[in-house]
Amino acid sequence: MKKQSGFTLIELLLVLAIIGIISAIAIPALLGQRSRARDKAATQNMTGTIGDLIGSWDKARESGAASAACKTAMEAVLIAANARGDKNPWGTPGALTAYDPVIANASPTAGPLGYVQYGLTTSNMLVGKVTVKNSINGQLFVVKRSNLE
Numbered sequence: 825m826k827k828q829s830g831f832t833l834i835e836l837l838l839v840l841a842i843i844g845i846i847s848a849i850a851i852p853a854l855l856g857q858r859s860r861a862r863d864k865a866a867t868q869n870m871t872g873t874i875g876d877l878i879g880s881w882d883k884a885r886e887s888g889a890a891s892a893a894c895k896t897a898m899e900a901v902l903i904a905a906n907a908r909g910d911k912n913p914w915g916t917p918g919a920l921t922a923y924d925p926v927i928a929n930a931s932p933t934a935g936p937l938g939y940v941q942y943g944l945t946t947s948n949m950l951v952g953k954v955t956v957k958n959s960i961n962g963q964l965f966v967v968k969r970s971n972l973e
Contacts, residue, residue, distance in 0.1 A: 856958075862957070863956040865913035866937075866938040866966075867956070870940045870953075873905060873923060876901050880900070899926060903925045905922065912938040914938030922939070924942065927950075932951060935953075937955055938954065939955065944972075949969055950971075951968070953965055953966070953968075954966050
């Protein structure tokens with residue numbers, strides 16, 4: 825009779841248990857990293873677009889436009905970004921685009937995850953707000969402000 829070689833049932837079960845323990849630790853950590861990456865992408869969308877909005881405001885102001893015309897120029901930037909296909913990283917239903925194309929005359933409210941809203945205060949302060957899933961500085965939204973004048 826030949827001597828058989830291979831793994832015993834106990835060795836195979838032990839390897840499967842080790843793989844199960846590793847995957848039980850790794851999968852939740854991976855999912856948490858994905859949500860933080862989406863939050864970061866939404867915040868970067870907002871920050872980059874604020875730069876574009878400030879540029880359109882400055883360009884309109886240099887051509888002698890009034891504040892209302894400058895606001896319209898900024899809204900055109902948001903409409904173009906949505907038409908270009910800028911996506912909400914969260915893909916939240918009801919927020920298929922990345923940006924609210926209307927710049928409100930007040931501070932924006934919290935919206936669906938990853939959806940960026942912009943507001944223009946009476947003192948020409950541009951405010952951007954995006955709702956995130958993971959708490960950043962104890963809050964579930966990120967606000968960026970920039971003085972336009």
